[in-house]
Amino acid sequence: MPDTPSAPLLLGNQPGSFPHSVLAERHPAIIQQVREAFPYEPGQHRALDELLANCTGGEIEPLPADAHDRDHWETWGLGEYTGRSWFDVPWLWSESWFYRRLLQAVGYFGPGPWQGVDPFRPFKVAELDSAETDEELAALDGLAGRPAAEQAQALLHGSLWGNRADLGFRLSAEGARAADAAPGLVADDSDRLWSLLDKADGGTLYLVADNAGRELVPDLLLIAHLLHSGLIAQAVLHVKPYPYYVSDATTADVVDALRRLTGAQGAAAAYGRHLWSALGDGRLTLRAHPFSSAPLPYAEMPGDLRADFAAATLTIVKGDLNYRRLVGDRLWEPTTPFAEVATCFPGPVAALRTLKSDVITGLDAHTEAALVAAEEQRWRTSGTHALIQVRDVP
Numbered sequence: 001m002p003d004t005p006s007a008p009l010l011l012g013n014q015p016g017s018f019p020h021s022v023l024a025e026r027h028p029a030i031i032q033q034v035r036e037a038f039p040y041e042p043g044q045h046r047a048l049d050e051l052l053a054n055c056t057g058g059e060i061e062p063l064p065a066d067a068h069d070r071d072h073w074e075t076w077g078l079g080e081y082t083g084r085s086w087f088d089v090p091w092l093w094s095e096s097w098f099y100r101r102l103l104q105a106v107g108y109f110g111p112g113p114w115q116g117v118d119p120f121r122p123f124k125v126a127e128l129d130s131a132e133t134d135e136e137l138a139a140l141d142g143l144a145g146r147p148a149a150e151q152a153q154a155l156l157h158g159s160l161w162g163n164r165a166d167l168g169f170r171l172s173a174e175g176a177r178a179a180d181a182a183p184g185l186v187a188d189d190s191d192r193l194w195s196l197l198d199k200a201d202g203g204t205l206y207l208v209a210d211n212a213g214r215e216l217v218p219d220l221l222l223i224a225h226l227l228h229s230g231l232i233a234q235a236v237l238h239v240k241p242y243p244y245y246v247s248d249a250t251t252a253d254v255v256d257a258l259r260r261l262t263g264a265q266g267a268a269a270a271y272g273r274h275l276w277s278a279l280g281d282g283r284l285t286l287r288a289h290p291f292s293s294a295p296l297p298y299a300e301m302p303g304d305l306r307a308d309f310a311a312a313t314l315t316i317v318k319g320d321l322n323y324r325r326l327v328g329d330r331l332w333e334p335t336t337p338f339a340e341v342a343t344c345f346p347g348p349v350a351a352l353r354t355l356k357s358d359v360i361t362g363l364d365a366h367t368e369a370a371l372v373a374a375e376e377q378r379w380r381t382s383g384t385h386a387l388i389q390v391r392d393v394p
């Protein structure tokens, strides 16, 4: 085992830092957006008021004795953190706790009439129904005549940059779009990604999804293309067991995305039908493991999930949060080798992520210097840069 240096864990208790702004500003904004999107009843408004007060100035409270997931949260550190400020526990932990508590406040876990009603659904649906999605789907027809490898690379990039379609991020970073002029890959291991799949010749691709809508659609298109071209024989798609980080994909979002594809025209509809039948005949499988919305890094994944990922030819891990969970939610030196900090993962893994938090590894010194010279530290959180990083040996 290489002697990997460690780095400070990210907490939310430094005013002016990105994690602090998420806890102090983004979470209240999300509560407001959700409140405005639904005709909630008085009990839900009261619970949202309480959550707002608690998440900004209160202490972490225990779950009700009969909460269905109390045992999970006890295992994940709730006992240890109860009574502490949300700002003083690991940032990764307090963010997940926020979504767990928000769902509780709106009655998502029931019992009752609001059980299972996704508080983020209106935002996800609006995005899926948008003109931008129409344009992206129509563009597939132009790709259809190109060589398979070129199509695959274009769809990989679609999946990568689709990660900018993050509704929670946009709530507090509307200005980020203005920096469109200088997007760029800060690390690109895509050749290694393709060579892993090529070598397996009909292997199994796992994809750990991130956001629904305009990220999930290109993720699904990538999977459809790789299945159709025969580069992979099977795919496994990990989604969240419940609504999370505003736009994270659940099974319901996969169904919505597939219906959107099959209801489109041309190549998009063909891909949609292909995925529909792949689900029916077992070539595409869905998973919604409880640990997918756990407040912990992948280093702490349970044995059953570890065994599942170990079966993959390659696992593509999408998005910023999954990256934080993969390498550890720490302020690494940007040149820390990715392969050293992703050792927790039980098989070949590729991270596809746009940069939306301070966590970064695997940069070469020249790239880091160029980013700092151009943008000071803004490149870390602006969502205008992206990476493809691969660790190919377990």
Ligand SMILES: O=P(O)(O)OC[C@@]1(O)O[C@H](CO)[C@@H](O)[C@@H]1O
Residues within 6 Å of the ligand: 022, 095, 163, 166, 168, 169, 210, 211, 245, 318, 319, 320, 321, 322, 324, 354, 356, 357
């Ligand atoms: O995982 P995703 O959807 O790419 O990004 C999630 C995100 O918006 O949320 C976190 C802050 O709340 C950051 O890690 C990141 O900016």
